[in-house]
Amino acid sequence: MNRLLTFWGGQASHHAHQVDTLFLGLATLAVLLSAPVFILIPWFAVKYRRGKPADRTHAANRSVWLEVSWAAIPFLATLAFYVWSTRLYIDLYQPPAEALAINAVGKQWMWKFQHPGGQAEINELHVPAGRPVVVTLASQDVIHSLFVPALRLKQDVVPGRYTRLWFTADTPGSYALVCAQFCGADHAVMGGRLVVQTPADYGRWLEGMGTDGSLAAQGAVLFRTRGCSGCHGAASTVHAPPLEGLYGRPVPLADGSVVTADEQYLRDSILLPQAQVAAGYPAIMPTFQNVLGEDDVLKLVAYIKSLANAPPPTKDRDDGGPP
Amino acid sequence: MTELSYLEHGHSLKSWLLTTDHKRIAILYFLSITFFFFVGGAAAALIRIDLLTPEPDLMSNEGYNRAFTLHGVIMVWFFLIPSIPNTFGNFLVPLMIGARDLAFPRLNLLSWYIYMLGGLFTLAVLVLGGVDTGWTFYTPLSSMFANGNVILAATAIFVVGFSSILTGLNFIVTVHRLRCPGMTWGRLPLFVWSIYATSLILVLATPVLSITLVLIAAERLFGVGVFNPALGGDPLLYQHLFWFYSHPAVYIMVLPALGVISELVSTAARKPVFGYRFVAGSSIAIAIIGFLVWGHHMFVAGQSMYASAVFSFLSLAVAVPSGIKVYNWTATLYKGHIALDPPFLFAMSFIGLFVVGGMTGLILAMLAVDVHVHDTYFVIAHFHYIMVGGTVSAYFGALHYWWPKMMGRWLPLVWGRLSAIFIFLGFNLTFFPQFILGYLGMPRRYHVYPAEFQTLHVLSSAGASVLGLAYLLPFTYLLYSLRHGEKAPPNPWGATGLEWTVPSPPPQHNFHELPTVDGPPYQYPVEPDTKREGAHG
Numbered sequence: 001m002n003r004l005l006t007f008w009g010g011q012a013s014h015h016a017h018q019v020d021t022l023f024l025g026l027a028t029l030a031v032l033l034s035a036p037v038f039i040l041i042p043w044f045a046v047k048y049r050r051g052k053p054a055d056r057t058h059a060a061n062r063s064v065w066l067e068v069s070w071a072a073i074p075f076l077a078t079l080a081f082y083v084w085s086t087r088l089y090i091d092l093y094q095p096p097a098e099a100l101a102i103n104a105v106g107k108q109w110m111w112k113f114q115h116p117g118g119q120a121e122i123n124e125l126h127v128p129a130g131r132p133v134v135v136t137l138a139s140q141d142v143i144h145s146l147f148v149p150a151l152r153l154k155q156d157v158v159p160g161r162y163t164r165l166w167f168t169a170d171t172p173g174s175y176a177l178v179c180a181q182f183c184g185a186d187h188a189v190m191g192g193r194l195v196v197q198t199p200a201d202y203g204r205w206l207e208g209m210g211t212d213g214s215l216a217a218q219g220a221v222l223f224r225t226r227g228c229s230g231c232h233g234a235a236s237t238v239h240a241p242p243l244e245g246l247y248g249r250p251v252p253l254a255d256g257s258v259v260t261a262d263e264q265y266l267r268d269s270i271l272l273p274q275a276q277v278a279a280g281y282p283a284i285m286p287t288f289q290n291v292l293g294e295d296d297v298l299k300l301v302a303y304i305k306s307l308a309n310a311p312p313p314t315k316d317r318d319d320g321g322p323p
Numbered sequence: 324m325t326e327l328s329y330l331e332h333g334h335s336l337k338s339w340l341l342t343t344d345h346k347r348i349a350i351l352y353f354l355s356i357t358f359f360f361f362v363g364g365a366a367a368a369l370i371r372i373d374l375l376t377p378e379p380d381l382m383s384n385e386g387y388n389r390a391f392t393l394h395g396v397i398m399v400w401f402f403l404i405p406s407i408p409n410t411f412g413n414f415l416v417p418l419m420i421g422a423r424d425l426a427f428p429r430l431n432l433l434s435w436y437i438y439m440l441g442g443l444f445t446l447a448v449l450v451l452g453g454v455d456t457g458w459t460f461y462t463p464l465s466s467m468f469a470n471g472n473v474i475l476a477a478t479a480i481f482v483v484g485f486s487s488i489l490t491g492l493n494f495i496v497t498v499h500r501l502r503c504p505g506m507t508w509g510r511l512p513l514f515v516w517s518i519y520a521t522s523l524i525l526v527l528a529t530p531v532l533s534i535t536l537v538l539i540a541a542e543r544l545f546g547v548g549v550f551n552p553a554l555g556g557d558p559l560l561y562q563h564l565f566w567f568y569s570h571p572a573v574y575i576m577v578l579p580a581l582g583v584i585s586e587l588v589s590t591a592a593r594k595p596v597f598g599y600r601f602v603a604g605s606s607i608a609i610a611i612i613g614f615l616v617w618g619h620h621m622f623v624a625g626q627s628m629y630a631s632a633v634f635s636f637l638s639l640a641v642a643v644p645s646g647i648k649v650y651n652w653t654a655t656l657y658k659g660h661i662a663l664d665p666p667f668l669f670a671m672s673f674i675g676l677f678v679v680g681g682m683t684g685l686i687l688a689m690l691a692v693d694v695h696v697h698d699t700y701f702v703i704a705h706f707h708y709i710m711v712g713g714t715v716s717a718y719f720g721a722l723h724y725w726w727p728k729m730m731g732r733w734l735p736l737v738w739g740r741l742s743a744i745f746i747f748l749g750f751n752l753t754f755f756p757q758f759i760l761g762y763l764g765m766p767r768r769y770h771v772y773p774a775e776f777q778t779l780h781v782l783s784s785a786g787a788s789v790l791g792l793a794y795l796l797p798f799t800y801l802l803y804s805l806r807h808g809e810k811a812p813p814n815p816w817g818a819t820g821l822e823w824t825v826p827s828p829p830p831q832h833n834f835h836e837l838p839t840v841d842g843p844p845y846q847y848p849v850e851p852d853t854k855r856e857g858a859h860g
Contacts, residue, residue, distance in 0.1 A: 018691075019691055019692060019694075019695055022689070022691055022692060023686070023692055023695075023762070026685070026686045026689060026692065027686070030682035030683070030685065030686065033646075033682065034678045034679070034682055036650070036653065037649055037650070037653050037674065037675075037678055038675065038678070040653050040656075040657075041652075041653055041656060041671060041674060041675075042671075044653070044656040044657055044659065044661065045656065045661050045663065045671070048592070048656065048657070048658060048659050048660065048661050049661055049662075049663070050593070050660040050661055050662040051660075054658070055658070056658040056659075056660075057658075058658075059594065059657065059658035059659075060597070061594075061595045061597060061598075061599075062597060062598045062599070062600070062601075063597075063598070063654075064598075066654070067598050067601045067647060067650075067651065070646065070647070070650040071643050071644075071646065071647050074642075074643075074646055075639065075640070075642075075643050075646075078639050078642070078685060079639070081689060082635065082636060082639055082689065084691075085635075085689035085690050085691040085692060086632050086635060086690050086691075088690070088691035089622075089628070089631065089632075089690035089691045089694065090628060090632075092691075092694065093628045108468070141463070141468060142461075142463055142464040142467075142468050143461060143463075143464065143558060143624075145623065145698060147698070147764070147766060149695070149763065149764025150764075152694070152695035153694060153695065154623050154694060154695070154697060154698070155623055155625075156623050156624045156625055158558055158559065158624070158625050159463060159551075159552045159553070159558060160552020160553070160556075160557065160558065161552070161625060163625045176764065176773065178764075178766055179766070180697070180698040180699070180766045180767075181461070181698060182388075182456075182457045182459075182461070182464070182767075182768040183464060184388075184455070184464060184468060184469065185384045185385050185388065185455070186384055187384075187388075187768060187769070188384065188766075188768070188769035188770050188771045188772070189384075189771060272555065275555070289553060
């Protein structure tokens with residue numbers, strides 16, 4: 001049945017098949033619910049045309065049970081589809097833990113992707129078939145939206161916050177990848193391809209791409225060259241929170257609340273350090289908003305994430321501040 | 324005795340520009356709204372011509388972005404929102420409830436001047452080079468990045484908002500205070516119910532838009548961080564505020580049309596509207612639930628999964644009262660005496676297109692499907708079926724139905740039927756292909772597109788040219804009828820309702836003596852004043 005909907009872009013995933021099936025079901029429901037209107041109105045217009053003899057006795061002006069039933073029955077029918085579609089949607093918020101993590105930055109008017117091994121590409125995204133992929137999306141400027149019609153998926157890319165899009169592409173091939181949210185002058189050409197490869201081909205492609213080390217390693221370089229280590233490094237004498245073991249832990253804040261140190265918190269702490277100050281530390285960190293791009297921040301976040309299970313620093317902290 | 328009609332009561336320009344007569348103000352709105360309809364239509368024509376080929380040929384990327392922004396801004400705020408309420412609502416509400424004018428006649432005139440002031444700002448935007456944000460003004464694009472006349476456009480919409488608020492207020496007070504003796508709430512014509520429901524939204528929702536536009540201006544001019552994350556703001560806050568107005572605004576645009584159709588269907592069938600209480604109550608239900616569904620514009624924007632699930636459910640709920648109306652109109656026709664006059668053809672066209680728009684709205688409310696078709700041509704097609712197929716068809720239906728009352732002249736029925744048919748065909752040819760384009764993955768607001776889409780785009784543009792000509796057609800024969808049309812009797816269609824008891828066109832103060840109502844509305848049969856055959860032309 002779904003071959004009917006094998007349109008431009010095709011179906012590159014199981015999810016695409018499911019959305020198409022749901023859509024066909026809804027289209028059928030729409031036809032069934034509107035059929036009485038489309039059939040009866042022309043029929044009545046002919047049968048009860050003014051001046052034409054017809055039986056017009058006992059024409060009711062109201063009927064509560066009739067009206068309640070044509071309010072309730074279509075609503076109940078749509079509720080069944082509501083459950084179906086909402087379950088599919090909730091899946092989109094639950095990427096598997098083992099998913100391949102790729103970073104994406106949207107900026108006027110290009111897409112920049114980076115693989116965990118540090119391979120970067122522009123306006124093309126290579127992924128292995130059959131393996132879940134989760135793309136963390138950041139925007140350098142305005143709102144964009146990553147849209148792959150063949151996956152029947154899109155996700156807005158919102159400045160100031162990370163959003164995620166995950167999928168498992170099944171069918172190797174090249175598919176359109178576009179921006180769906182109007183983002184200024186060249187919105188219409190902000191696109192490229194999603195290239196789905198067999199795992200072996202993907203592996204070869206990764207090897208063929210030059211890289212300056214893994215994402216975390218590139219983050220470590222930035223950590224030193226951008227001066228982060230001056231305060232947060234092991235040899236530092238400044239009273240700054242250590243970053244080893246930070247990721248995923250609760251962080252008490254100066255205002256008394258507690259947040260989890262997730263990717264969003266790490267990003268915000270680099271770009272908007274005054275927004276959430278860790279308890280027990282002076283609010284002295286400068287913002288890196290005009291120094292680091294979102295892609296650099298993603299590398300730093302990858303580096304800090306790589307320290308999640310690192311041993312605590314073995315230096316002589318002269319402050320004795322909270323760990 | 325013969326009394327001067329409202330049209331004959333003074334012929335100077337001053338007698339029009341300083342009038343406080345609700346009927347004359349309705350005509351002022353009609354003229355200015357028609358002007359903006361064709362300006363917005365010209366922008367649409369540019370868009371459809373540009374999309375004939377996958378390459379950019381007519382306009383640059385910037386030019387195209389300005390064309391669709393202008394099309395949206397003008398059509399939403401300067402045509403659709405004021406269209407039926409400010410012309411037919413203004414003209415008819417006092418006549419229908421047995422009043423001599425609206426509650427605040429001078430405020431009514433002020434509303435028109437405010438509308439015109441907003442319109443002048445919009446024309447200034449056009450002359451000075453346009454605005455490039457889309458009619459939705461999403462931040463931070465609009466507040467920090469766009470280089471068009473954002474502030475001027477926001478000012479135009481801010482200003483015209485006050486026209487909406489004052490008009491809504493005027494209708495609410497009028498319906499509460501000026502109903503003639505015996506005109507109880509249960510006897511109000513359904514058009515008045517729908518205008519009343521619309522007015523509630525106008526008064527409650529429009530201020531939110533005004534505030535939001537001020538915040539955009541504050542961020543753009545003074546760098547006050549509200550929506551831009553680089554300044555500590557939140558871009559999703561903007562979307563919440565904008566759609567908190569703009570989704571109810573959809574019902575501002577369509578509720579009056581639903582009211583018109585109730586009148587047209589009842590008159591065509593010479594039967595009371597089936598289930599008056601349900602149809603009247605559904606207008607109020609739409610106005611209330613319509614305030615609770617704005618989040619369905621944000622299913623892929625990054626709002627919480629739980630919020631999306633709730634908004635999806637409420638969006639299904641808001642379809643129920645619309646469904647009641649459509650099924651009740653169908654039941655109204657059962658065992659009626661149906662005449663296929665132009666107003667009824669427009670009404671049938673409305674119902675068909677509104678059902679398609681409504682059903683695709685139901686599909687869009689489904690989360691997993693919306694993730695795919697959001698921001699594609701599927702959405703464009705959906706809301707044009709509601710706004711253009713629905714509201715504009717109802718607007719033309721109302722124009723044909725009340726034209727004899729407003730102008731005192733018959734219109735040529737054959738031409739009226741032809742234009743209803745051409746508008747229906749042209750509309751479907753324009754917008755049905757866009758559903759397919761959208762599901763195939765064609766995003767909105769693209770002036771260049773993959774070659775695979777060209778066939779469907781060419782079909783759509785061909786339909787648009789039929790539609791454009793079909794929209795011009797009524798204006799030619801209606802103008803012709805002003806001079807050459809037969810004089811219309813008070814009640815040419817054989818309709819119920821107080822507006823048909825006064826001469827056509829109505830005298831300046833509507834009623835010599837305020838009427839008294841002693842029964843429910845839509846008490847058919849009523850015999851028309853002249854033989855219909857004499858009217859054909």
